[in-house]
Amino acid sequence: MDRREIAALLAYIGRLDPRTIRTNQGEARDQLAQWHELLADVPTATPHGWDASVAARQHIRTSPYQIVPADLARPWESYRRDRLARHSDPTPSVDPDDQAAWSAELAGTRRAVAAGTTQPSQVRAITTGQDEIEPRLAARLREIGSCIPPAARAALAPYRPARAAREAAVAQGKxxxxxxxxxxxxxxxxxxxxxxxxxxxxxxxxxxxxxxxxxxxxxxxxxxxxxxxxxxxxxxxx
CATH class of the missing domain: 4.10.820 (Translocated Intimin Receptor; Chain T)
Known part of the structure; x- marks a missing residue:
């Protein structure tokens, strides 16, 4: 949050808890500088669930103690940890031989997830439902008739003779x-x-x-x- 956003947040908090209001101009300036120093890396809100004003209202509603910057920094850090714990790094779109670009894309995705601008990418569960097959995979299966290409199936035949004999019998109508x-x-x-x-x-x-x-x-x-x-x-x- 920048100084303008901190000032707006302090004004909102002051309406909910008058104890935080500073009537002296010097004290108000010092309070603004302190909160900005401690909350500069905490956003006002993110597209995916974080809102500093909601966190402040929750503290004022449930705690008898006057709110301090740490009461907003702690929920923000918990929000970041929770999102990163639910995130599974997707495969970068860059050339894997370009180590610098590969690492940069991974780090950038993690920062975006932690900052709340991108949803965590979770590992897809293994399913057996035909309706959940990816359309491109379904089209490929219709094209080749099996998830194992014919060339690979023929190469595996000597190592699994019982399976090969079964497939040959079914193909012949037996x-x-x-x-x-x-x-x-x-x-x-x-x-x-x-x-x-x-x-x-x-x-x-x-x-x-x-x-x-x-x-x-x-x-x-x-x-x-x-x-x-x-x-x-x-x-x-x-």
Whole structure:
């Protein structure tokens, strides 16, 4: 606040608490100089929630003590700390190889948030709702059909054979075996079948994942697919 804004604030405070009024010209000048010295870096108001007159009125309304500059400086510092605590640095728009410009933009954004001229940038939560997908990302997904590009999917196939076999079967119109529970190895839906080794004592030893599902699981998935197809065709036949 500059001296003119400090004078206006003191006039407002004087209407609420006459104890702060200075009738002597010298005392009034000293009071103005003191408040300006202590509150020069505190703004009168910001676009996002801070107002010095509101803070002053709150103090006068709740405290029996005469207001002093510290009663405005403390709420302002709390306001700054709260905003910075809720701020997550967004990625600067400048070239990341330009370290000076990168650091300057980060610092400038933080100063703007602390000063109340810009809202804090918070980390976006991970969501599963289709309505919350960013429009550009949704258009990209429609274009490529998956969040994993085809080239990357092909490169990953040797490292996840069960997933690759499942995707190939679905692409060919075959039933998705992993959509049902395996009655042989008890693998749950979505999990690959496992190969159970039998030890000399007859007990199971090891459960290594199989690249292909058990035949019984394939039959169960085919039966489920046929049932779903029949149910889908019933309204059309009716």
């Amino acid at each position: 039933p998705d075996a992993l959509s049902v529970r395996c009655e042989w190895c008890l693998a749950q839906s979505g999990e690959p079948c496992r190969r159970r080794g039998i030890g000399p004592d007859g007990g199971a030893r090891g459960t290594a994942p199989r690249d292909t599902p058990h035949p019984g699981r394939l039959d169960l998935a085919a039966a489920q697919q046929a049932q779903q197809t029949a149910q889908a065709q019933q309204p059309a036949l009716a």
